[in-house]
Amino acid sequence: MGRLTVHALRTVIALVFTGALLVQALMAWTLVSGNDPEDGALPLTWLRVMTVLGIGTAQVALVCIWRLVTRVRRGTVFSHAAFRYVDVLIGAIVAAALVWFAVTALNAPGQRDDPGVTLVMGGIGVAILGVALIVVVLRTLLAQAVARDVEAARMRAELDEVI
Numbered sequence: 001m002g003r004l005t006v007h008a009l010r011t012v013i014a015l016v017f018t019g020a021l022l023v024q025a026l027m028a029w030t031l032v033s034g035n036d037p038e039d040g041a042l043p044l045t046w047l048r049v050m051t052v053l054g055i056g057t058a059q060v061a062l063v064c065i066w067r068l069v070t071r072v073r074r075g076t077v078f079s080h081a082a083f084r085y086v087d088v089l090i091g092a093i094v095a096a097a098l099v100w101f102a103v104t105a106l107n108a109p110g111q112r113d114d115p116g117v118t119l120v121m122g123g124i125g126v127a128i129l130g131v132a133l134i135v136v137v138l139r140t141l142l143a144q145a146v147a148r149d150v151e152a153a154r155m156r157a158e159l160d161e162v163i
Helices: 003-032 046-074 082-111 116-162
Strands: none
Touching: 003 046, 046 082, 082 116
16 A cells, blocks of 8 residues: 555545544433533433534544554454454444434334334444445455465464475
């Protein structure tokens, strides 16, 4: 991975993470500040809580991607330590899908006149789970690459003994 690509990806991750952090902080402030609608404050809703949780799952995923990009740049991605970040990334994506399904369930009663919205939202949740499955496949490819790397190191060691 080239230096320009790494810097561009890190810039995008940093911008998205910062924006998500600001939105999450504003949502959290709304949740903990006065929730009395008579004072002009927004009422506490489950949708706001789900938004904060959803943004949290995205932040966890961004941190894992950052760490994996760092490992790629250093040439250490083909190690067993990289699996920790991939596993957390998979968990964050699944958690995001579960949060999305919860939002869909909370939104469904208000969509009785137009149930298509609920179906589309459910489809989006399935698509998020599909992304998690793609990352599981990529994890399997990483496992095969690590196994091949270990085997190559073993064969080099044997060859060094022979020579």
